[in-house]
Amino acid sequence: MASAAIAESDQGAAASPPRLVVRDCPMCGTKASHALPRYSRAPWHLVACDACDFVYLKEAPVYDRLVDEFAWEKNWLLEAERRRGRSAFGKLAPRRSMQNAKASKKQRVARLFRQGNVLDVGCGGDTLVPDGFTPYGIEISEALQARADKVMQARGGRCVHAPAVEGVASFPDNFFSGVILSSFLEHEMQPAQLLAACARVLQPGGSIYVRVPNYGGVNRRVRGAEWCGFRHPDHVNYFTLESLTKLAHRFGLKLRLLNPWRLAFDDNINAVLAKSTRGGEWA
Ligand SMILES: [Zn+2]
Numbered sequence: 001m002a003s004a005a006i007a008e009s010d011q012g013a014a015a016s017p018p019r020l021v022v023r024d025c026p027m028c029g030t031k032a033s034h035a036l037p038r039y040s041r042a043p044w045h046l047v048a049c050d051a052c053d054f055v056y057l058k059e060a061p062v063y064d065r066l067v068d069e070f071a072w073e074k075n076w077l078l079e080a081e082r083r084r085g086r087s088a089f090g091k092l093a094p095r096r097s098m099q100n101a102k103a104s105k106k107q108r109v110a111r112l113f114r115q116g117n118v119l120d121v122g123c124g125g126d127t128l129v130p131d132g133f134t135p136y137g138i139e140i141s142e143a144l145q146a147r148a149d150k151v152m153q154a155r156g157g158r159c160v161h162a163p164a165v166e167g168v169a170s171f172p173d174n175f176f177s178g179v180i181l182s183s184f185l186e187h188e189m190q191p192a193q194l195l196a197a198c199a200r201v202l203q204p205g206g207s208i209y210v211r212v213p214n215y216g217g218v219n220r221r222v223r224g225a226e227w228c229g230f231r232h233p234d235h236v237n238y239f240t241l242e243s244l245t246k247l248a249h250r251f252g253l254k255l256r257l258l259n260p261w262r263l264a265f266d267d268n269i270n271a272v273l274a275k276s277t278r279g280g281e282w283a
Pocket of ligand 1: 025026027028029030049050051052053054
């Protein structure tokens with residue numbers, strides 16, 4: 001669907017020619033969309049699908065450009081600086097410790113999976129797979145993949161250097177007891193294809209941990225264009241609980257929210273997408 005729906009564009013070829021792809025809706029494949037100027041910042045245009053209302057970045061940089069020029073970490077820091085500069089409180093606020101965030105995520109995912117092989121998609125130079133599991137990873141940056149591979153090989157696994165959909169395709173059916181998609185689906189040009197691939201490599205009774213920005217939350221409505229979930233052009237998909245649930249169902253996965261009580265005020269959706277057991281039960 002989406003691979004056929006993506007067409008090369010020569011828009012923006014004026015200055016430093018950005019290689020962009022013009023996208024159809026990554027959820028339903030519809031071409032028609034309407035602009036959301038309030039949330040767009042030139043040259044990045046957010047749109048909502050005319051058919052299913054899914055919000056996405058219409059023109060997005062191709063993969064190699066994401067790696068080389070719009071590296072997620074780099075853009076995250078630039079965006080954090082931009083926001084800090086605009087807010088009196090932000091100037092005083094301590095810088096967020098990415099290490100602490102990683103440690104607490106590790107503890108969280110350790111409780112979600114059964115023993116076995118766990119795949120960390122977009123793992124960076126390390127892994128969120130906790131001790132006691134065999135870690136596998138997929139990473140598009142060659143330098144980070146080499147670092148993660150060293151860590152994972154020492155624990156009996158490995159890290160693949162590839163775009164996410166292609167990387168998952170390299171693993172056999174039912175290979176993983178768990179898959180981690182932490183802060184990843186919002187970056188993925190082909191989220192439906194990726195989730196389909198993850199469902200295939202997941203064992204019956206296994207589960208996928210998903211964390212994505214919560215476009216349906218109160219903070220996005222209150223903060224508007226300054227909402228922390230907007231990161232142009234790194235984030236190309238904007239999920240709500242409804243759209244994520246629908247996507248999971250399409251591939252036979254059942255969504256369970258990990259933050260149900262505070263979801264409305266949470267900037268992220270934290271969820272487990274479970275695959276039924278061979279007997280058709282849900283773990
Ligand atoms: Zn759509």
